[in-house]
Amino acid sequence: MLTYHFGYGEDRATIRRGKRLRPQIAMRTALAEGAPLERVLDAAAAVEMLHNYSLVHDDIEDRDELRHGRRTLWNIYGVAQAINAGDAMCAISFLTLMRASERLEGARVLEMVRVLHEAHRVMCEGQALDLQFERATQVDLAAYHHMIACKTGKLFEAAFVLGALAASTSPDDVARYAELGRAYGRAFQIRDDVLGIWASTDATGKVTGNDLARRKWTFPVVWALAQQPSAARSTVADAYAAGEALDAPTVTRVVDALISLGAQQAAERAIAEPMAVVRRHPDAALRTYLLGTLG
Amino acid sequence: MLTYHFGYGEDRATIRRGKRLRPQIAMRTALAEGAPLERVLDAAAAVEMLHNYSLVHDDIEDRDELRHGRRTLWNIYGVAQAINAGDAMCAISFLTLMRASERLEGARVLEMVRVLHEAHRVMCEGQALDLQFERATQVDLAAYHHMIACKTGKLFEAAFVLGALAASTSPDDVARYAELGRAYGRAFQIRDDVLGIWASTDATGKVTGNDLARRKWTFPVVWALAQQPSAARSTVADAYAAGEALDAPTVTRVVDALISLGAQQAAERAIAEPMAVVRRHPDAALRTYLLGTLG
Numbered sequence: 001m002l003t004y005h006f007g008y009g010e011d012r013a014t015i016r017r018g019k020r021l022r023p024q025i026a027m028r029t030a031l032a033e034g035a036p037l038e039r040v041l042d043a044a045a046a047v048e049m050l051h052n053y054s055l056v057h058d059d060i061e062d063r064d065e066l067r068h069g070r071r072t073l074w075n076i077y078g079v080a081q082a083i084n085a086g087d088a089m090c091a092i093s094f095l096t097l098m099r100a101s102e103r104l105e106g107a108r109v110l111e112m113v114r115v116l117h118e119a120h121r122v123m124c125e126g127q128a129l130d131l132q133f134e135r136a137t138q139v140d141l142a143a144y145h146h147m148i149a150c151k152t153g154k155l156f157e158a159a160f161v162l163g164a165l166a167a168s169t170s171p172d173d174v175a176r177y178a179e180l181g182r183a184y185g186r187a188f189q190i191r192d193d194v195l196g197i198w199a200s201t202d203a204t205g206k207v208t209g210n211d212l213a214r215r216k217w218t219f220p221v222v223w224a225l226a227q228q229p230s231a232a233r234s235t236v237a238d239a240y241a242a243g244e245a246l247d248a249p250t251v252t253r254v255v256d257a258l259i260s261l262g263a264q265q266a267a268e269r270a271i272a273e274p275m276a277v278v279r280r281h282p283d284a285a286l287r288t289y290l291l292g293t294l295g
Numbered sequence: 296m297l298t299y300h301f302g303y304g305e306d307r308a309t310i311r312r313g314k315r316l317r318p319q320i321a322m323r324t325a326l327a328e329g330a331p332l333e334r335v336l337d338a339a340a341a342v343e344m345l346h347n348y349s350l351v352h353d354d355i356e357d358r359d360e361l362r363h364g365r366r367t368l369w370n371i372y373g374v375a376q377a378i379n380a381g382d383a384m385c386a387i388s389f390l391t392l393m394r395a396s397e398r399l400e401g402a403r404v405l406e407m408v409r410v411l412h413e414a415h416r417v418m419c420e421g422q423a424l425d426l427q428f429e430r431a432t433q434v435d436l437a438a439y440h441h442m443i444a445c446k447t448g449k450l451f452e453a454a455f456v457l458g459a460l461a462a463s464t465s466p467d468d469v470a471r472y473a474e475l476g477r478a479y480g481r482a483f484q485i486r487d488d489v490l491g492i493w494a495s496t497d498a499t500g501k502v503t504g505n506d507l508a509r510r511k512w513t514f515p516v517v518w519a520l521a522q523q524p525s526a527a528r529s530t531v532a533d534a535y536a537a538g539e540a541l542d543a544p545t546v547t548r549v550v551d552a553l554i555s556l557g558a559q560q561a562a563e564r565a566i567a568e569p570m571a572v573v574r575r576h577p578d579a580a581l582r583t584y585l586l587g588t589l590g
Binding site: 057060061062079080081083084085087088090091092094095098101106107109110113114117118120121124125127128131 | 390
């Protein structure tokens, strides 16, 4: 089941795998801090496995039948085996991380294990909030930012911090990487939210308006509902007030309303500050990579 | 959700909580090895939380609506939130274990974290097998013993080992506690299987014949099907061959068939060896406690 989830044994030319952002970040951070790659490989694999364990469980919780065009684990093996396979992937993630003790001193590995478990705990908090949002009639910007900081930001933060810890970076520099991770996570998620409404299927694998059809509380929607009363705001509010999936004509109306309200520009403004944190990072190679992933 | 699962805030006089076997074992092992209780409290709490996380997920996977007469987490909050709450409990279990680094040296804590994660991984392997058994038309004794060693035995082993590690026991003695844990787990599960067929509701909270009604592959059933052909064996085989839950008259017939085959005595023979391991343990207080829990 785990091999299937990762798409191993399938045609590399046609399969759409994930972008491996988190292990890339862990590895590039360690390299930026002057560490040989071997010191960070266990942590990089661990953070990717923890992320994928969360995807296996999220797919069950969200009832998603496809991921990157392939059937999800629960869709093939059933909910019971898929929950348990995710649990196993969580255990294997940490067992992999602990193999770093062959290369790093014990105290450092223990700190890395603590960092990844804390990320695990906070991700669960974010997912609990995201699940609550499904039934909410209103989500404000503060709640939205807290949710994405927990659900998305915390594991990105952990990826940077694990890379820095693997490189024996000083505590002050680890704290700076944690800040970079939080900023990157915020920019990444808001961009992802914009793509979830306006991306074309070809470029990203996302379907235009898909997050609206699923009535997800993404940045453009939450921001739009925080604006002064207007016809466009009412269009969005009414569509979300029904508490059900949006049909195709409603999605089109909401997309137009979001455009007329200026939600895309609002998203750009919202990521200006975190993007500035990324642009200020001193290592050119890491900075270039990060900006590339943010489009 | 986690507070509800543990029954906190409810009437202590009427609520049926778990027996806290695993933390009791961890604590009593540390005491038997001469350690002060403070050294083992984090590990004891962690092993109980990891056990309860597995119960939260097992209840979803088995669609159990009640545990100790109270509604299960998914039954109240839904499958999605319950999966995620279990995941959070897993994270909190390990974060709790790592608090031991305030009292124990780092290398020892790292080894304890590794032991508990390895138990976590093996438990998932056992649960995957148990879920496969649901659809099996035949389960042999070797597969049964492997499944219970993974699903039940491994966490008991971890409870003993964590207690011993907290007490700075020598590696040889840790290995002896691991063996004791495996033996205890085997005796415990086979006894539990017998109770799942013959216990009265009052004494144990189990319903007579309940594991048969649910068509579980317990020791008495697996053993009975491994015997030479007979009318009694056919009664058991036919009931399980249908692949569905057993109705009340069938349960009664299967109970009678198991009795006439001598399945209860076979279970006693099967636990004779692990019980002897428990009886040989040198610490009288720990030995007495363990034998008491095995009835």
